[in-house]
Amino acid sequence: MKRSIGTKRRWLDEIIRQQIVELYVGDRLDPDHARLIDSQDLGYQAVQVFFPLRLNFQLSMDRIDQMLTHHRWRKLRPQVQATTLKVMGLRERQPSEVNSVEQSEPSTELTGRGWDGTPTRCFHSQSAFLNELEGHFEIWDIPAEARIALMWGLGEEDPEAEVFSPEGRPLFSDHRDSERIPLTQTIDEFFEQWVWPHRLGAEPDLDTLKIGYEINFRKIFYQPVKLRSPEAIMEDIQAISAEMQPLLADLF
Secondary structure (H helix, E strand, O other): OOOOOOOOOOOOOHHHHHHHHHOOOOOOOOOOOOOOOOOHEEEEEEEEEEEEEEEEEEOOOOHHHHHHHHHHHOOOOHHHHHHHHHHHHHEEOOOOOOOOOOOOOOEEEOOOOOOOOOOOOEEOOOOHHHHHHOOOOHHHHOOHHHHHHHHHHHEEEEEOOOEEEOOOOOEEEEEEEEEEOOOOOHHHHHHHHHHHHOOOOOOOEEEEOOOOOOOOOOHHHHOOOOOOOOOHHHHHHHHHHHHHHHHHHHHH
């Protein structure tokens, strides 16, 4: 061959080609060496799968520090950031106020005009968490864009939580997977059987859909090896044991 295709660099001369042709001549095929297979059985649909983003939420100083470093919070205008922290009863410390020795010191402090600093429990529901925040400060006085950034910053991925829908539509996680779906099965049928029972809400990314074919000779012509009987195995064990007895006697 002029070039190697993976590990399939095998030259078929005229004699071998004639043998292959003869395998398919006649009324009956030798199933050990030749089979007729529908092309659909050799094909597959390769598609990427994305999963809904599920977040749990908690109001705590650790989560607030996490929020202040989140890219969505950093995109807010400084005036919006300051307004949001003021409504929450917080003030961001200036660099000169933070002790460089105490790395664990929070970057915000309480002002006494909102949340009292007591961590809330962990919520798996976005709506329930918003109701909890209403009991600590005027959450609806915060601009909409800042509320979304707040939810992003106070949330952490959790497979047990509800799907995060900050603007009324579900969002998807950065985590992706891929599936090979037989051509003989529709994508919906495959997901209903194999994906949704384990990851409800997973969706195929049809923009990544590719059709491929694979001839797996090992799978098509697989011949199971007959297992030895327990009696034959026991005879071998006894024979080996008998051979070992003289050797053990020499040692001891």
